Amino acid sequence: MARPAEFDRTDVLEKAMNVFWRTGYSATSVTDLVNATKLKPGSLYGAFQSKRGLFLEVIDTYAERSLNRVSSVMEDAETPLKGIEQFFKCFCDDLVHDRLGKGCLMVNTMLELATEDDEIRERVGGYLSQVETYFTNTLTQAQKQGLLDKQQSPEDLATYLMTNIWGLRVLSSKRPDQSKYDAVITNMLKALHSPCH
Template identity: 30%
Template sequence: MRTKEFNEDEALEKAMQLFWLKGYNGTSMQDLLDGLGLSRSTLYRAYIDKHSLFLKALGHYQQFSSSEIKKVINEGDTAKETVKKLLEFIAEVVVQDQQHKGCFMLNSEIELSLHDKVVHDMVVNSDQDIEDVFYHVLTKGQKRGEISKAEDARAMAKFFLNTAKGIRATAKSNPDKKVFKDIIALAIKALN
């Protein structure tokens, strides 16, 4: 059995960064060859085509993003505090990005999901995962009496998912920390 000629994790990370910065359509095969430092034959042997590599890179991003969000869940004591920390984490990630790339998943949704069923399904699954995180935190808060049961937890989870996506979209053109601080403060008031 032949061993791989490259480190796949490193290649996926590099591909992810290229697609994230330039988008799917803006990233040429030559960009990928140069950025990954692979020969054309190695790239095609490993990934078949540009689309397959893109999907693997997007999956790599989704896996990393999910694990980071799950870490944040364990940091908050109360449900309100956890929701606030999740939104602050999302804002901090996009504010710190000097290239203002926004969110790779959201960028892919805007660029491709109307025409690419696989990307569409990945975006829907990613959104559902994040919504479920918020839902879990909110229902736990309702059970402990920290959050009123007057509002449906699933509807609130959708609201917070939408808020998170709005933060990620806004950061592409306005990565001002104060803007997100205000948005997060107002969103948390919805839990009162």
Template identity: 25%
Template sequence: MGRPKQFDPDVAVDRAMGVFWRKGYAATTPQDLVDEIGIGKGSLYNTFGSKHALFERALARYQDSQAEWLEALLDHPGSTKDRLRGALEALVELDLGDPDRRGCMAVNTAAESAPSDAKTADTVRKMFARTESAFRATVEEGQRAGEIDGGRDAAAVAAWLLATVIGMRVLAKTAENPTQLRRVVDAVMGSL
């Protein structure tokens, strides 16, 4: 009979997510993971199977946490435009407040791994689709309330908002101050 696990796998996934988010998949070594999690390599492989399997779990955890965070921001009381502005501004603050300037793990993964890893690409696509769906629901709500032109294609507006967020999250990795990103938010809101 094997020894019982001396660590919480959920905590391990959270810690691994931090390493993958900071370093990227390719640059993260198994030793980086065991050092961060505080377990041996045998425990890492016995519990998760492989570095890639652990990465998939970490990416899925990131997807769920970020999507729930954005959905909660968009579900606050107030006008549709205020909620959209609040969500965009919260993303700016989140990214610029991160001393490591990690950006968005899904965007980083899309650039690094998605072209050569179908399963990873599918996870990232699902996150982007969930984000776009949250934006679309908010835009449609704004159209019903008369805050957003009802003649606009809500799906197209949601896709534009998603593309804007992806671009902003990349820009935030090198932005020296929030001015550039706040101008983007102002332009988006002025266009709605």
């Protein structure tokens, strides 16, 4: 019996990710994945059990990469608030250069599948909650350093920042110029420096 062909799992996940990211889960066929990964259907099913199994692993890979990026940006900044500012600048820069309008795979997945698949919703929601926790922890640190008014709630502001992520994704579908993103960031940062009333 011939040995099954070996393949680079990371490379396969990357290629599958690009397909799911571009067309969405439901619109992606096994044929699309076979064409993109150059694996035969048997090898694909043998490695990932199903299209859904492959998608879940793609989500895990994408989320880990995103969380590492958030953590890196936050930790490398001069101050906590600078970290948040830098995160959103990088985020908007990605949107400006997203010529295909792919957006965020996690946000796209929530919009597409949240009402249809409990496991995927909970998994993606868990990753998004981790991003929100990064914001909460960073804002709490800013408050301890006297950079954020004591009247502000780090948890509420973190939710506000997450809402801006969703809003910016929707805005990006209109292909606005850089000035629109800059205005959003400027006004968002003002909210972090102003006390609640």
